[in-house]
Amino acid sequence: MKLYENEISSATSRVRIALALKGVEVEAHRISILGVDAQNRQADYLKLNPQGLVPALVTDGGQLITQSLAIIEYLNELYPEPPLLPLNLESRALARSVALAIASEIHALLPPRIASYLSTTHAINSDGVAEWSRHWIGEGMAAVEQLITNRRTGAFIAGDHPSVADIFLFPQAISAARNGFDLAQWANIAEIMQNLRAIPAFENNAPAARK
Incomplete structure (x- = not known):
């Protein structure tokens, strides 16, 4: 491949x-x-x-x-092992919900092509583009925190094994921190990120910072 x-x-x-x-x-x-x-x-x-x-x-x-x-x-x-979706149907739906909330409601508004469009078509300066990003990151991460509050059943979002939800959360939370957010304001996200950072597959594949 x-x-x-x-x-x-x-x-x-x-x-x-x-x-x-x-x-x-x-x-x-x-x-x-x-x-x-x-x-x-x-x-x-x-x-x-x-x-x-x-x-x-x-x-x-x-x-x-x-x-x-x-x-x-x-x-x-x-490659079925290890599974990246929980076996329980409701937990599996939660994992997909969180992944889509991040992919469709946060990340979709942040890529370089969006920043380029805002700056070239609407004459928004770099500070304005940064504020755009911070707005959608803050709103989206707060919503994810609420989605998983009282629904977590283990060390991660949907159990004691990382799922697709955690895979999507990890780089997005790193992006949030790089944009000046203190992850501690989202207690579940902060705890999950600490658990994920202990796993080499996550820590070794974090997105690099833009130069």
């Missing part, structure tokens, strides 16, 4: 964590995503992935899979 990725991408981090938990190695291809000459906006990459996003996985059979949640669920079905 081939993984098209970038080290600062939270979505790439999610897939990397899942691969590490499964003990699966892939052929990695770095795709730049910042600047006017970013590879993800060039014709060659757009031919592979019309959305121009990372990560993108090409399977051993040559099929393209995009979107980190779809990639992770594919890997989870291809």
Whole structure:
């Protein structure tokens, strides 16, 4: 399998964590995503992935899979152990709910292409773009904290084993901290992050800071 990725991408981090938990190695291809000459906006990459996003996985059979949640669920079905979704149906639904809350309601508003659009089309300066990001991160993380309050059943979001929910939370919480948020204000998230940092698959695949 081939993984098209970038080290600062939270979505790439999610897939990397899942691969590490499964003990699966892939052929990695770095795709730049910042600047006017970013590879993800060039014709060659757009031919592979019309959305121009990372990560993108090409399977051993040559099929393209995009979107980190779809990639992770594919890997989870291809390599069942350890499972990344709880066996209990309600816990499984909670794990997916949290993953989607992060992917669709927080992260979707933060990528470089969003910042570029705000600055070039709406003349919003860097401080304004930073405030945009902080607003949606703060609102979204507070909502995630409420989602999991009184519903946790173990060390992680949906039990005593990391699930897809934790895989999505980890890089997003790191992003929140880098944007100036004190994770301690979200007691469950802070505790879960402490537990996740003790797991090499998570700590070794955290998203890199933007330079």
